[in-house]
Amino acid sequence: MTITRGDRGALIERLLSIMDQKNHWAWPKLTKPGLSRAALAAHFRHEFHTYVRDFPVLLARVLGQGPPADVRIALAENLYEEQTGKLSLGVPHPALFLEMIDGLGIDRASIEDPSIPLEPEALAYRAMLDRVSASAPWQIGAAVLTIFVEGSVHERAELEGTRNLPPIDEAIRAHPMVLHYGCPPERMRLARAHRAVEGGHRRDAWTMLLTHVPPEGELADAIVHAMTEALTLWQAYRSAVARHLA
């Protein structure tokens, strides 16, 4: 995906420098062997409740604010795929996530059960996602959800078209949950669905913002502010979950 920077460059750079920091010191623990099933369950339970289960709902709230027609199309396509999977494998992404949980031999109830408490920092991060998705201007909710939440530390490479991924079967075989934790490759269909559609989601995310946000000014500043807040809350959330990974 290559997006011409043009006069939007300053805003792109401000947002990319935030995404460069969407990395947490404890993340490598999840790529190595040695974690207990309880630790894995704690990690996945938090991911499920902070954004995996309700990502389509959060996108729908931004759509519900009535953004311009091109943005409605991009958000509707994204949310249709996330909630139905019908542009890829025909299974909703949250359901594909739970397939991986099955593959790991973790009881789904230990992930889904809403009565198991979440770390307060996770609730604070989620509260921010609820707030920005439900309030104007739509550009802030769209940025936080489609760039911060859906994007990754690899956003700069994605945008520059320099992210070279191995073929999907190879990537799944090398996935830590397969390699170290015994998840059968056929239970990793979430990775397959993401490979099929996520490039489009990344491109749409940036196009929406760059089309509808002047590169400088109050709105650009407000977006950078919200993205920075999302990063701070996400870092705190990941540190809280890291307490389970000791």
Ligand SMILES: [Fe+2]
């Ligand atoms: Fe997804």
Ligand SMILES: [Fe+2]
């Ligand atoms: Fe997506």
